[in-house]
Amino acid sequence: SETPWPRCAGRMWRVFTLLGLLCDAAGGKKPGAALKKIPARSFTMGGDELSGAPGTVQVSLQEYKIDETPVTNAHFRKFVRATKYRTDAEKFGWSFVINSSLSEAALLEAERAVQDAPQWVAVEGAWWRQPEGSDSKQRANWDEFPAVHISWTDAIAYCEWAGKRLPTEAEWENAARGKRKESLYPWDDARPTANGRWMMNIWQGPFPQEDLGEDGYRGLSPVKAFPANSYGLYSTVGNVWEWTADPFRSRQSEEEQWTLKGGSFIDSVDGEFNHKATVVTRMGNTADSGSYNTGFRCATGKGGGGRKRPPDQKMLQKLAEEGGVEAVQEYLKKTGSDASVMTPEQLQKHRDRLKELQSEEL
Incomplete structure:
Protein backbone atom coordinates (compact mmCIF):
# COMPACT_ATOMS: atom_id res chain seq x y z
CA SER A 1 0.00 0.00 0.00
CA GLU A 2 1.15 3.52 -0.74
CA THR A 3 2.46 5.64 2.09
CA PRO A 4 0.86 9.11 2.16
CA TRP A 5 3.22 11.83 1.00
CA PRO A 6 3.89 14.57 3.54
CA ARG A 7 2.19 17.79 2.57
CA CYS A 8 2.57 20.99 4.54
CA ALA A 9 -0.67 22.71 5.43
CA GLY A 10 -0.64 26.27 4.18
CA ARG A 11 2.45 25.72 2.05
CA MET A 12 1.08 26.79 -1.29
CA TRP A 13 2.32 29.20 -3.88
CA ARG A 14 -0.25 29.40 -6.69
CA VAL A 15 1.66 29.57 -9.93
CA PHE A 16 1.25 27.97 -13.33
CA THR A 17 3.81 27.15 -15.96
CA LEU A 18 3.80 25.69 -19.42
CA LEU A 19 5.90 22.59 -19.87
CA GLY A 20 9.08 24.48 -20.56
CA LEU A 21 9.91 27.31 -18.11
CA LEU A 22 12.62 28.65 -20.38
CA CYS A 23 15.48 30.53 -18.75
CA ASP A 24 17.81 33.18 -20.13
CA ALA A 25 21.24 31.63 -20.58
CA ALA A 26 24.29 33.85 -20.76
CA GLY A 27 26.29 31.35 -22.76
CA GLY A 28 29.40 29.41 -21.85
CA LYS A 29 29.54 26.59 -19.33
CA LYS A 30 26.48 26.53 -17.13
CA PRO A 31 26.71 26.13 -13.35
CA GLY A 32 25.92 22.82 -11.72
CA ALA A 33 26.15 19.28 -12.99
CA ALA A 34 27.51 18.50 -16.44
CA ARG A 86 16.43 30.96 1.34
CA THR A 87 14.53 27.77 0.67
CA ASP A 88 10.92 27.20 1.64
CA ALA A 89 12.07 24.82 4.39
CA GLU A 90 14.22 27.59 5.88
CA LYS A 91 11.37 30.08 5.72
CA PHE A 92 8.96 27.72 7.46
CA GLY A 93 11.59 26.66 9.98
CA TRP A 94 11.02 22.91 9.61
CA SER A 95 10.65 20.10 7.10
CA PHE A 96 9.77 16.41 6.95
CA VAL A 97 12.32 13.68 7.70
CA ILE A 98 11.80 9.91 7.68
CA ASN A 99 12.05 8.70 11.28
CA SER A 100 14.61 5.98 10.49
CA SER A 101 17.14 8.72 9.66
CA LEU A 102 16.78 10.51 13.00
CA SER A 103 18.54 10.01 16.31
CA GLU A 104 16.53 9.13 19.41
CA ALA A 105 17.06 12.64 20.74
CA ALA A 106 15.74 14.20 17.53
CA LEU A 107 12.71 11.91 17.57
CA LEU A 108 11.84 12.97 21.11
CA GLU A 109 12.00 16.65 20.17
CA ALA A 110 10.20 16.34 16.83
CA GLU A 111 6.52 16.88 16.21
CA ARG A 112 4.71 14.17 14.28
CA ALA A 113 2.78 16.04 11.61
CA VAL A 114 1.44 13.39 9.21
CA GLN A 115 -1.43 11.57 10.85
CA ASP A 116 -1.64 8.72 8.34
CA ALA A 117 2.12 8.33 7.95
CA PRO A 118 3.80 8.53 11.38
CA GLN A 119 7.16 7.60 9.85
CA TRP A 120 7.27 11.17 8.47
CA VAL A 121 8.31 13.54 11.22
CA ALA A 122 8.22 17.33 11.17
CA VAL A 123 11.72 18.29 12.28
CA GLU A 124 12.50 21.83 13.35
CA GLY A 125 15.57 23.21 11.60
CA ALA A 126 15.62 20.58 8.84
CA TRP A 127 16.69 22.06 5.49
CA TRP A 128 19.18 21.30 2.75
CA ARG A 129 22.27 22.16 4.84
CA GLN A 130 20.92 20.25 7.87
CA PRO A 131 19.01 17.32 6.31
CA GLU A 132 18.17 15.73 9.67
CA GLY A 133 17.80 19.01 11.56
CA SER A 134 20.23 20.42 14.11
CA ASP A 135 21.31 16.86 14.94
CA GLY A 301 16.61 23.14 -24.74
CA LYS A 302 13.28 24.23 -26.15
CA GLY A 303 11.30 21.80 -24.03
CA GLY A 304 7.82 20.65 -24.86
CA GLY A 305 7.37 16.92 -24.63
CA GLY A 306 4.55 16.97 -27.15
CA ARG A 307 1.82 17.66 -24.57
CA LYS A 308 1.18 21.39 -24.24
CA ARG A 309 -1.27 22.55 -21.58
CA PRO A 310 -2.99 25.95 -21.60
CA PRO A 311 -2.63 28.38 -18.69
CA ASP A 312 -5.05 27.93 -15.78
CA GLN A 313 -8.09 29.93 -16.91
CA LYS A 314 -9.50 30.39 -13.39
CA MET A 315 -6.20 31.83 -12.26
CA LEU A 316 -6.03 34.19 -15.24
CA GLN A 317 -9.60 35.34 -14.62
CA LYS A 318 -8.85 36.08 -10.97
CA LEU A 319 -5.71 38.02 -11.87
CA ALA A 320 -7.58 40.01 -14.51
CA GLU A 321 -10.29 40.97 -12.02
CA GLU A 322 -7.83 41.98 -9.31
CA GLY A 323 -4.99 43.53 -11.29
CA GLY A 324 -6.09 43.96 -14.86
CA VAL A 325 -4.22 43.07 -18.04
CA GLU A 326 -0.87 44.10 -16.58
CA ALA A 327 -1.17 41.51 -13.78
CA VAL A 328 -2.03 38.76 -16.25
CA GLN A 329 0.85 39.70 -18.54
CA GLU A 330 3.32 39.75 -15.64
CA TYR A 331 2.06 36.35 -14.46
CA LEU A 332 2.51 34.78 -17.90
CA LYS A 333 5.97 36.33 -18.21
CA LYS A 334 7.10 34.93 -14.85
CA THR A 335 5.85 31.44 -15.66
CA GLY A 336 7.61 31.22 -19.01
CA SER A 337 4.57 31.53 -21.26
CA ASP A 338 5.04 33.24 -24.60
CA ALA A 339 1.35 34.16 -24.72
CA SER A 340 0.39 37.82 -25.07
CA VAL A 341 -2.55 39.61 -23.45
CA MET A 342 -4.69 42.32 -25.05
CA THR A 343 -7.46 44.54 -23.74
CA PRO A 344 -10.68 44.56 -25.82
CA GLU A 345 -9.59 47.92 -27.27
CA GLN A 346 -6.17 46.56 -28.23
CA LEU A 347 -7.77 43.49 -29.76
CA GLN A 348 -10.11 45.63 -31.87
CA LYS A 349 -7.18 47.76 -33.08
CA HIS A 350 -5.32 44.57 -33.96
CA ARG A 351 -8.29 43.30 -35.97
CA ASP A 352 -8.67 46.66 -37.74
CA ARG A 353 -4.99 46.60 -38.66
CA LEU A 354 -5.32 43.09 -40.08
CA LYS A 355 -8.23 44.25 -42.22
CA GLU A 356 -6.13 47.16 -43.51
CA LEU A 357 -3.31 44.83 -44.46
CA GLN A 358 -5.71 42.49 -46.24
CA SER A 359 -7.19 45.43 -48.17
CA GLU A 360 -3.72 46.59 -49.23
CA GLU A 361 -2.91 43.10 -50.53
CA LEU A 362 -6.10 43.15 -52.63
Whole structure:
Protein backbone atom coordinates (compact mmCIF):
# COMPACT_ATOMS: atom_id res chain seq x y z
CA SER A 1 0.00 0.00 0.00
CA GLU A 2 1.15 3.52 -0.74
CA THR A 3 2.46 5.64 2.09
CA PRO A 4 0.86 9.11 2.16
CA TRP A 5 3.22 11.83 1.00
CA PRO A 6 3.89 14.57 3.54
CA ARG A 7 2.19 17.79 2.57
CA CYS A 8 2.57 20.99 4.54
CA ALA A 9 -0.67 22.71 5.43
CA GLY A 10 -0.64 26.27 4.18
CA ARG A 11 2.45 25.72 2.05
CA MET A 12 1.08 26.79 -1.29
CA TRP A 13 2.32 29.20 -3.88
CA ARG A 14 -0.25 29.40 -6.69
CA VAL A 15 1.66 29.57 -9.93
CA PHE A 16 1.25 27.97 -13.33
CA THR A 17 3.81 27.15 -15.96
CA LEU A 18 3.80 25.69 -19.42
CA LEU A 19 5.90 22.59 -19.87
CA GLY A 20 9.08 24.48 -20.56
CA LEU A 21 9.91 27.31 -18.11
CA LEU A 22 12.62 28.65 -20.38
CA CYS A 23 15.48 30.53 -18.75
CA ASP A 24 17.81 33.18 -20.13
CA ALA A 25 21.24 31.63 -20.58
CA ALA A 26 24.29 33.85 -20.76
CA GLY A 27 26.29 31.35 -22.76
CA GLY A 28 29.40 29.41 -21.85
CA LYS A 29 29.54 26.59 -19.33
CA LYS A 30 26.48 26.53 -17.13
CA PRO A 31 26.71 26.13 -13.35
CA GLY A 32 25.92 22.82 -11.72
CA ALA A 33 26.15 19.28 -12.99
CA ALA A 34 27.51 18.50 -16.44
CA LEU A 35 24.86 18.42 -19.15
CA LYS A 36 24.32 15.30 -21.25
CA LYS A 37 22.87 15.54 -24.75
CA ILE A 38 19.69 13.55 -25.34
CA PRO A 39 18.90 13.01 -29.04
CA ALA A 40 15.51 13.65 -30.58
CA ARG A 41 13.24 10.61 -30.70
CA SER A 42 9.77 9.21 -30.06
CA PHE A 43 9.06 6.84 -27.19
CA THR A 44 6.22 5.32 -25.19
CA MET A 45 5.74 7.29 -21.99
CA GLY A 46 3.96 6.04 -18.88
CA GLY A 47 3.10 2.69 -17.39
CA ASP A 48 0.66 0.76 -15.26
CA GLU A 49 -1.46 2.03 -12.38
CA LEU A 50 1.07 0.82 -9.82
CA SER A 51 3.57 3.38 -11.12
CA GLY A 52 1.13 6.26 -10.70
CA ALA A 53 1.04 6.84 -14.47
CA PRO A 54 -2.39 7.23 -16.12
CA GLY A 55 -1.66 4.74 -18.91
CA THR A 56 0.75 5.20 -21.79
CA VAL A 57 1.13 7.78 -24.55
CA GLN A 58 3.43 8.14 -27.55
CA VAL A 59 5.63 11.24 -27.18
CA SER A 60 8.04 12.88 -29.63
CA LEU A 61 10.89 15.01 -28.30
CA GLN A 62 13.39 17.36 -29.86
CA GLU A 63 17.04 17.20 -28.86
CA TYR A 64 17.75 18.63 -25.41
CA LYS A 65 20.28 18.38 -22.59
CA ILE A 66 19.85 17.31 -18.98
CA ASP A 67 22.06 17.27 -15.90
CA GLU A 68 23.97 14.02 -15.44
CA THR A 69 23.11 13.97 -11.73
CA PRO A 70 20.59 15.52 -9.38
CA VAL A 71 21.75 18.89 -8.07
CA THR A 72 24.21 18.21 -5.25
CA ASN A 73 24.86 20.04 -2.01
CA ALA A 74 27.99 21.51 -3.60
CA HIS A 75 26.01 22.83 -6.57
CA PHE A 76 23.24 24.24 -4.40
CA ARG A 77 25.69 25.91 -2.02
CA LYS A 78 27.19 27.93 -4.90
CA PHE A 79 23.71 29.11 -5.83
CA VAL A 80 22.89 30.13 -2.27
CA ARG A 81 26.18 31.98 -1.82
CA ALA A 82 25.67 33.85 -5.08
CA THR A 83 22.04 34.82 -4.48
CA LYS A 84 21.47 34.67 -0.70
CA TYR A 85 18.48 32.48 -1.50
CA ARG A 86 16.43 30.96 1.34
CA THR A 87 14.53 27.77 0.67
CA ASP A 88 10.92 27.20 1.64
CA ALA A 89 12.07 24.82 4.39
CA GLU A 90 14.22 27.59 5.88
CA LYS A 91 11.37 30.08 5.72
CA PHE A 92 8.96 27.72 7.46
CA GLY A 93 11.59 26.66 9.98
CA TRP A 94 11.02 22.91 9.61
CA SER A 95 10.65 20.10 7.10
CA PHE A 96 9.77 16.41 6.95
CA VAL A 97 12.32 13.68 7.70
CA ILE A 98 11.80 9.91 7.68
CA ASN A 99 12.05 8.70 11.28
CA SER A 100 14.61 5.98 10.49
CA SER A 101 17.14 8.72 9.66
CA LEU A 102 16.78 10.51 13.00
CA SER A 103 18.54 10.01 16.31
CA GLU A 104 16.53 9.13 19.41
CA ALA A 105 17.06 12.64 20.74
CA ALA A 106 15.74 14.20 17.53
CA LEU A 107 12.71 11.91 17.57
CA LEU A 108 11.84 12.97 21.11
CA GLU A 109 12.00 16.65 20.17
CA ALA A 110 10.20 16.34 16.83
CA GLU A 111 6.52 16.88 16.21
CA ARG A 112 4.71 14.17 14.28
CA ALA A 113 2.78 16.04 11.61
CA VAL A 114 1.44 13.39 9.21
CA GLN A 115 -1.43 11.57 10.85
CA ASP A 116 -1.64 8.72 8.34
CA ALA A 117 2.12 8.33 7.95
CA PRO A 118 3.80 8.53 11.38
CA GLN A 119 7.16 7.60 9.85
CA TRP A 120 7.27 11.17 8.47
CA VAL A 121 8.31 13.54 11.22
CA ALA A 122 8.22 17.33 11.17
CA VAL A 123 11.72 18.29 12.28
CA GLU A 124 12.50 21.83 13.35
CA GLY A 125 15.57 23.21 11.60
CA ALA A 126 15.62 20.58 8.84
CA TRP A 127 16.69 22.06 5.49
CA TRP A 128 19.18 21.30 2.75
CA ARG A 129 22.27 22.16 4.84
CA GLN A 130 20.92 20.25 7.87
CA PRO A 131 19.01 17.32 6.31
CA GLU A 132 18.17 15.73 9.67
CA GLY A 133 17.80 19.01 11.56
CA SER A 134 20.23 20.42 14.11
CA ASP A 135 21.31 16.86 14.94
CA SER A 136 22.40 16.17 11.34
CA LYS A 137 25.03 13.55 10.64
CA GLN A 138 28.46 14.69 9.52
CA ARG A 139 29.46 13.11 6.20
CA ALA A 140 32.95 13.44 4.74
CA ASN A 141 31.53 13.39 1.20
CA TRP A 142 28.50 15.57 1.93
CA ASP A 143 29.10 17.66 -1.21
CA GLU A 144 28.41 14.57 -3.34
CA PHE A 145 24.95 13.95 -1.89
CA PRO A 146 21.80 15.35 -3.51
CA ALA A 147 20.41 18.59 -2.12
CA VAL A 148 17.17 17.67 -0.34
CA HIS A 149 14.27 19.44 1.37
CA ILE A 150 13.93 21.19 -1.98
CA SER A 151 10.51 22.49 -3.02
CA TRP A 152 9.34 23.03 -6.59
CA THR A 153 9.79 26.79 -6.16
CA ASP A 154 13.34 26.24 -4.87
CA ALA A 155 14.13 24.08 -7.90
CA ILE A 156 12.78 26.71 -10.28
CA ALA A 157 14.88 29.41 -8.64
CA TYR A 158 18.08 27.36 -8.92
CA CYS A 159 17.47 26.44 -12.56
CA GLU A 160 16.84 30.07 -13.50
CA TRP A 161 20.07 31.14 -11.80
CA ALA A 162 21.97 28.39 -13.63
CA GLY A 163 20.57 29.43 -17.01
CA LYS A 164 18.62 26.20 -17.22
CA ARG A 165 15.08 25.01 -16.50
CA LEU A 166 13.31 22.04 -15.01
CA PRO A 167 12.86 19.14 -17.44
CA THR A 168 9.36 18.26 -18.52
CA GLU A 169 8.06 14.94 -17.27
CA ALA A 170 8.47 13.48 -20.75
CA GLU A 171 12.07 14.70 -21.01
CA TRP A 172 12.90 13.34 -17.58
CA GLU A 173 11.42 9.89 -18.25
CA ASN A 174 12.96 9.64 -21.71
CA ALA A 175 16.43 10.50 -20.43
CA ALA A 176 16.08 8.21 -17.40
CA ARG A 177 15.42 5.20 -19.63
CA GLY A 178 18.67 5.63 -21.49
CA LYS A 179 18.79 4.48 -25.11
CA ARG A 180 16.14 1.83 -24.51
CA LYS A 181 12.70 3.19 -25.39
CA GLU A 182 10.47 1.03 -23.21
CA SER A 183 12.52 -0.30 -20.29
CA LEU A 184 11.34 0.12 -16.70
CA TYR A 185 14.80 0.83 -15.35
CA PRO A 186 17.81 2.88 -16.49
CA TRP A 187 19.61 -0.31 -17.52
CA ASP A 188 16.81 -2.57 -18.93
CA ASP A 189 13.85 -4.55 -17.59
CA ALA A 190 15.96 -6.74 -15.30
CA ARG A 191 15.24 -6.40 -11.59
CA PRO A 192 17.40 -3.95 -9.59
CA THR A 193 19.52 -6.84 -8.30
CA ALA A 194 20.81 -7.67 -11.78
CA ASN A 195 24.09 -9.60 -11.78
CA GLY A 196 23.90 -10.05 -8.02
CA ARG A 197 24.28 -6.37 -7.11
CA TRP A 198 21.83 -3.62 -6.38
CA MET A 199 21.62 -1.01 -9.15
CA MET A 200 19.80 1.74 -7.25
CA ASN A 201 19.18 3.07 -3.76
CA ILE A 202 15.84 1.82 -2.45
CA TRP A 203 14.56 0.25 0.77
CA GLN A 204 15.36 -3.35 1.65
CA GLY A 205 13.67 -4.86 4.68
CA PRO A 206 10.42 -4.25 6.59
CA PHE A 207 9.18 -0.68 6.13
CA PRO A 208 9.44 1.54 8.08
CA GLN A 209 11.00 -0.51 10.85
CA GLU A 210 14.37 -1.28 9.28
CA ASP A 211 16.31 -0.56 6.11
CA LEU A 212 18.78 -3.43 5.80
CA GLY A 213 21.02 -1.39 3.50
CA GLU A 214 21.72 -4.30 1.14
CA ASP A 215 22.42 -1.76 -1.62
CA GLY A 216 25.16 -0.24 0.54
CA TYR A 217 23.14 2.62 1.99
CA ARG A 218 20.64 3.23 4.75
CA GLY A 219 19.05 6.47 3.70
CA LEU A 220 20.47 8.85 1.11
CA SER A 221 23.43 7.98 -1.10
CA PRO A 222 25.89 10.07 -3.16
CA VAL A 223 24.56 10.91 -6.62
CA LYS A 224 27.15 8.73 -8.37
CA ALA A 225 26.92 5.75 -6.02
CA PHE A 226 25.44 3.53 -8.75
CA PRO A 227 26.28 3.06 -12.45
CA ALA A 228 25.14 5.60 -15.04
CA ASN A 229 22.68 4.69 -17.78
CA SER A 230 23.56 4.61 -21.48
CA TYR A 231 23.14 8.40 -21.75
CA GLY A 232 25.55 8.95 -18.86
CA LEU A 233 22.88 9.88 -16.31
CA TYR A 234 23.19 8.87 -12.66
CA SER A 235 20.63 8.27 -9.93
CA THR A 236 17.50 8.53 -12.06
CA VAL A 237 15.61 5.91 -10.03
CA GLY A 238 15.57 5.74 -6.24
CA ASN A 239 17.55 7.92 -3.82
CA VAL A 240 15.46 11.12 -4.22
CA TRP A 241 12.28 12.10 -6.02
CA GLU A 242 12.96 14.72 -8.70
CA TRP A 243 10.75 17.68 -9.58
CA THR A 244 9.66 18.30 -13.16
CA ALA A 245 8.02 21.27 -14.89
CA ASP A 246 4.67 19.53 -15.40
CA PRO A 247 1.48 20.04 -13.38
CA PHE A 248 0.15 16.88 -11.71
CA ARG A 249 -3.51 16.04 -12.20
CA SER A 250 -5.15 14.21 -9.30
CA ARG A 251 -8.74 13.23 -8.63
CA GLN A 252 -7.91 12.95 -4.94
CA SER A 253 -6.86 16.57 -4.50
CA GLU A 254 -8.02 19.95 -5.78
CA GLU A 255 -4.73 21.58 -4.78
CA GLU A 256 -2.42 22.61 -7.58
CA GLN A 257 0.43 20.12 -7.64
CA TRP A 258 3.57 19.44 -9.66
CA THR A 259 4.98 16.16 -10.89
CA LEU A 260 7.88 14.31 -9.26
CA LYS A 261 9.58 11.33 -10.87
CA GLY A 262 11.67 8.27 -10.11
CA GLY A 263 10.90 7.31 -6.52
CA SER A 264 13.33 7.50 -3.62
CA PHE A 265 15.28 5.45 -1.09
CA ILE A 266 12.08 4.63 0.85
CA ASP A 267 10.44 2.95 -2.15
CA SER A 268 10.38 -0.73 -3.09
CA VAL A 269 11.15 -3.11 -5.94
CA ASP A 270 7.60 -4.35 -6.46
CA GLY A 271 5.38 -1.71 -4.85
CA GLU A 272 4.77 -3.81 -1.74
CA PHE A 273 5.11 -0.57 0.23
CA ASN A 274 5.27 3.04 -0.90
CA HIS A 275 5.97 3.23 -4.66
CA LYS A 276 7.39 0.73 -7.13
CA ALA A 277 10.62 2.47 -8.11
CA THR A 278 10.98 2.64 -11.91
CA VAL A 279 11.57 5.34 -14.53
CA VAL A 280 7.80 5.75 -15.01
CA THR A 281 7.03 6.16 -11.30
CA ARG A 282 5.38 9.50 -10.59
CA MET A 283 3.46 11.43 -7.98
CA GLY A 284 2.49 15.02 -7.23
CA ASN A 285 2.98 17.56 -4.47
CA THR A 286 2.36 21.23 -3.87
CA ALA A 287 4.86 23.84 -5.02
CA ASP A 288 6.22 24.74 -1.59
CA SER A 289 6.43 21.22 -0.15
CA GLY A 290 9.75 19.48 0.29
CA SER A 291 11.19 16.68 2.39
CA TYR A 292 14.22 14.54 3.17
CA ASN A 293 13.84 12.62 -0.11
CA THR A 294 13.01 15.44 -2.54
CA GLY A 295 15.56 16.82 -5.02
CA PHE A 296 15.81 17.78 -8.70
CA ARG A 297 17.99 18.14 -11.78
CA CYS A 298 17.94 20.74 -14.56
CA ALA A 299 17.70 20.68 -18.34
CA THR A 300 18.22 22.97 -21.33
CA GLY A 301 16.61 23.14 -24.74
CA LYS A 302 13.28 24.23 -26.15
CA GLY A 303 11.30 21.80 -24.03
CA GLY A 304 7.82 20.65 -24.86
CA GLY A 305 7.37 16.92 -24.63
CA GLY A 306 4.55 16.97 -27.15
CA ARG A 307 1.82 17.66 -24.57
CA LYS A 308 1.18 21.39 -24.24
CA ARG A 309 -1.27 22.55 -21.58
CA PRO A 310 -2.99 25.95 -21.60
CA PRO A 311 -2.63 28.38 -18.69
CA ASP A 312 -5.05 27.93 -15.78
CA GLN A 313 -8.09 29.93 -16.91
CA LYS A 314 -9.50 30.39 -13.39
CA MET A 315 -6.20 31.83 -12.26
CA LEU A 316 -6.03 34.19 -15.24
CA GLN A 317 -9.60 35.34 -14.62
CA LYS A 318 -8.85 36.08 -10.97
CA LEU A 319 -5.71 38.02 -11.87
CA ALA A 320 -7.58 40.01 -14.51
CA GLU A 321 -10.29 40.97 -12.02
CA GLU A 322 -7.83 41.98 -9.31
CA GLY A 323 -4.99 43.53 -11.29
CA GLY A 324 -6.09 43.96 -14.86
CA VAL A 325 -4.22 43.07 -18.04
CA GLU A 326 -0.87 44.10 -16.58
CA ALA A 327 -1.17 41.51 -13.78
CA VAL A 328 -2.03 38.76 -16.25
CA GLN A 329 0.85 39.70 -18.54
CA GLU A 330 3.32 39.75 -15.64
CA TYR A 331 2.06 36.35 -14.46
CA LEU A 332 2.51 34.78 -17.90
CA LYS A 333 5.97 36.33 -18.21
CA LYS A 334 7.10 34.93 -14.85
CA THR A 335 5.85 31.44 -15.66
CA GLY A 336 7.61 31.22 -19.01
CA SER A 337 4.57 31.53 -21.26
CA ASP A 338 5.04 33.24 -24.60
CA ALA A 339 1.35 34.16 -24.72
CA SER A 340 0.39 37.82 -25.07
CA VAL A 341 -2.55 39.61 -23.45
CA MET A 342 -4.69 42.32 -25.05
CA THR A 343 -7.46 44.54 -23.74
CA PRO A 344 -10.68 44.56 -25.82
CA GLU A 345 -9.59 47.92 -27.27
CA GLN A 346 -6.17 46.56 -28.23
CA LEU A 347 -7.77 43.49 -29.76
CA GLN A 348 -10.11 45.63 -31.87
CA LYS A 349 -7.18 47.76 -33.08
CA HIS A 350 -5.32 44.57 -33.96
CA ARG A 351 -8.29 43.30 -35.97
CA ASP A 352 -8.67 46.66 -37.74
CA ARG A 353 -4.99 46.60 -38.66
CA LEU A 354 -5.32 43.09 -40.08
CA LYS A 355 -8.23 44.25 -42.22
CA GLU A 356 -6.13 47.16 -43.51
CA LEU A 357 -3.31 44.83 -44.46
CA GLN A 358 -5.71 42.49 -46.24
CA SER A 359 -7.19 45.43 -48.17
CA GLU A 360 -3.72 46.59 -49.23
CA GLU A 361 -2.91 43.10 -50.53
CA LEU A 362 -6.10 43.15 -52.63
